[in-house]
Each structure stands twice: as structure tokens, then as C-alpha cells.
Amino acid sequence: xxxxxxxxxxxxxxxxxxxAARSRLFQSPQPDYGLVGRWIVYVARGQxxxxxxxxxxxxxxxxxxxxxxxxxTGIAFAAVLxxxxxxxxxxxxxxxxxxxxxxxxxxxxxxxxxxxxGAGIAASRTPDPAAxxxxxxVTHAVFGVGLYAAGWATHLIAF
Numbered sequence: 637x638x639x640x641x642x643x644x645x646x647x648x649x650x651x652x653x654x655x656a657a658r659s660r661l662f663q664s665p666q667p668d669y670g671l672v673g674r675w676i677v678y679v680a681r682g683q684x685x686x687x688x689x690x691x692x693x694x695x696x697x698x699x700x701x702x703x704x705x706x707x708x709t710g711i712a713f714a715a716v717l718x719x720x721x722x723x724x725x726x727x728x729x730x731x732x733x734x735x736x737x738x739x740x741x742x743x744x745x746x747x748x749x750x751x752x753x754g755a756g757i758a759a760s761r762t763p764d765p766a767a768x769x770x771x772x773x774v775t776h777a778v779f780g781v782g783l784y785a786a787g788w789a790t791h792l793i794a795f
Contacts, residue, residue: 639726639790640718644711646786647779654778673702675753689753713741717783729787738780742772
């Protein structure tokens with residue numbers, strides 16, 4: 637469990653560093669985890685789907701909730717990695733399993749979050765779905781690299 641927390645939080649932090657660098661280098665907006673928090677609160681209240689989550693009324697604490705969910709999601713995917721590839725992966729991390737989980741994790745936004753937040757399945761209702769899909773795939777691949785890097789960092793700290 638500790639490995640999943642360290643690896644998942646580390647991979648998520650790696651992703652956040654990537655997002656900050658991408659934003660500075662390419663003047664692209666960073667993800668707004670406040671909107672994720674807003675959506676989560678609405679889901680808890682029984683409203684899963686929105687026309688556009690940004691147009692839904694803000695909720696108290698949405699930014700903090702969004703960031704917490706962002707990191708918990710990263711930890712959950714690290715737990716999946718460790719459940720599938722086992723403790724052996726944590727003792728000697730390899731890139732391919734981490735990329736499989738990272739890229740595979742794009743199913744969550746494509747099939748759950750984006751439709752619920754009003755963007756459609758795999759961003760089909762966005763102004764440029766192909767670009768949105770590419771960004772999502774790259775972001776989740778970066779998360780996979782982060783899983784690998786955090787796996788090694790956790791391994792090295794443990795020994």
C-alpha cells in the first residue's frame with residue numbers, strides 16, 4: 637500500500653511538473669482541477685452529466701477537492717500497476733508496464749469524466765476532438781513515464 641501511495645503521488649507530481657512546463661513552453665492552459673472537484677461534488681449529489689461543467693454553479697472547496705481527487709486517482713492507478721505486475725515490479729521497475737497503465741488510464745477521462753463533464757465520449761463535443769485526444773494520450777503517457785520514474789525513486793529510497 638505504501639508503494640502505491642509513493643509511486644502514485646510521485647507519478648502525479650511528475651505529471652504536474654510536465655503540465656507546468658508544457659504551459660510555459662507552449663502557452664497552453666494547465667488543467668483546471670477545480671472543475672474536476674466541481675464535477676465530483678455534483679456526482680456525490682446525484683448529478684453525473686452536465687452540458688458543460690464550467691457553466692455549472694461553483695461549489696465550495698472544488699479546487700481542493702479536485703486536487704485531492706487528482707492525486708488519489710494517480711495512487712489508484714499505481715495500485716493497479718502493482719496488483720497486475722506485483723511487488724516484483726516495485727523491486728525492479730520497467731517502463732512497458734508503467735506505460736501500459738499510464739496510457740490505459742486514458743480510458744477514465746475518455747469514457748467517464750469527459751462525458752460527465754459535457755465534453756462527450758473521448759472529447760467528441762469539444763471544438764477540436766482530435767487535438768483533445770492527442771493531448772489526453774500524451775498526458776497519460778507522461779503519467780506512465782512518471783509511474784516508472786517514481787517506481788525507481790521509491791525503489792532506490794527503500795534500499
